[in-house]
Amino acid sequence: MHRFVAVFTAAFVAAFPASDALAQNRDVAGARDYPGIGRFSGSVITGYQTKDFDAVRLQAAAFKDGQPTDARTLEGRVTRIAYRTGPGPSILEVSRNFENQLGKAGFETLLACNADDCGGIPFSEKIDALPIPAMWIDGFDYRYFAGHKRDGNADIYATVITSKNNDDIYAQLVVAVVGALENKMIDAAAMAKGLGEKGHIAIYGIYFDTDKAVIKPESAPTLAEMAKLLGGQPALNVFIVGHTDNQGSFEHNMTLSRQRADAVAAALATTYKIPRGRMKTAGLGFLAPVGSNATDEGRALNRRVELVQP
Known part of the structure; x- marks a missing residue:
């Protein structure tokens, strides 16, 4: 062969x-x-x-x-x-x-x-x-x-x-x-701490197919923790903000990131009964990177959803 x-x-x-x-x-x-x-x-x-x-x-x-x-x-x-x-x-x-x-x-x-x-x-x-x-x-x-x-x-x-x-x-x-696997699962308590200390927190447990805004089934544990956070604090309203890497055009990534944020809000409202009015959505494409888009590691960090407290 x-x-x-x-x-x-x-x-x-x-x-x-x-x-x-x-x-x-x-x-x-x-x-x-x-x-x-x-x-x-x-x-x-x-x-x-x-x-x-x-x-x-x-x-x-x-x-x-x-x-x-x-x-x-x-x-x-x-x-x-x-x-x-x-x-x-x-x-x-x-x-x-x-x-x-x-x-x-x-x-x-x-x-x-x-x-x-x-x-x-x-x-x-x-x-x-x-x-x-x-x-x-x-x-x-x-x-x-x-x-x-x-x-x-x-x-x-x-x-x-x-x-x-x-x-x-x-x-x-x-x-x-x-080395051992680093625990990168963010639970409701960590989300609350991030919002309280910094006003926002990156969520990496929401998964999408490449170039799509359909949430994959393996995202369920993270969605459940987001619902636990929001369900436990009825007065908390949040922005759900989608972020992408720089692969593809600016316009495409702006649209995709917003669609992904919308998909997360819809899942929380439909599956976990979180009132949709408590969640506003936005998409920033690749305008707010947290890593270098020149490397695989950086692009992986940039593909995320963030919770932001108004």
Whole structure:
């Protein structure tokens, strides 16, 4: 399968228009190197993802008879960065540079192997990789590294998968800082405290499909807490204000943010019997960011609903 992917790439890349080809010579928007690790000279970042809490697969030993022998699932803050390097260096050269840099940063090797020693195609299919075209893995030709270090009370793991597509070398660095899930659920008491101290509070437990104003079912616990707040304080009137990130036009986001605020008010009135007159709605689009819209994390912070006390 991976060999087919590698052959398919030539036709896929040839289909890109000139503007896309130029974009491939720059880092993807919002991307940056991992602090203290950096990149191989001449590389560009083709894929970038960071999550406050996520799960990632790591292989700490080679496969035996096509099956894992020490597979680990790590949970915590996960950063994934994919790089492309032009023709010239070998897979080994790029990988060794990352391995040496990780060693200098304090990581001890758990596993370092080439395709055949790792376990061939079955091993490559279990690698946690960003999707094509950010990252390409040829199941017949790759190198894998996994390392670990202890930093204070934190366990930190790093993996590097390096492979080749046509004459370009692709490498993906994954760093996982193992940690517990932070409780970001805001209950009625926290909402009341935020309104009392600051006059507003951001609500992140209301979920919508991309570009839509239909509330998803998993929003129910947060809506229930909002209803508990309003039901427990009959004299409290609020503004419900929708906020978006900067993806799309100004006009579209202004409309979408207002529609989402309206949807929240409607749900509270219909399902929880909160008088509609106690809730005014507004939409500010991306005019009041709390994070940078140049990064995934910032955009996630900006997509929110806020309660505001008049």
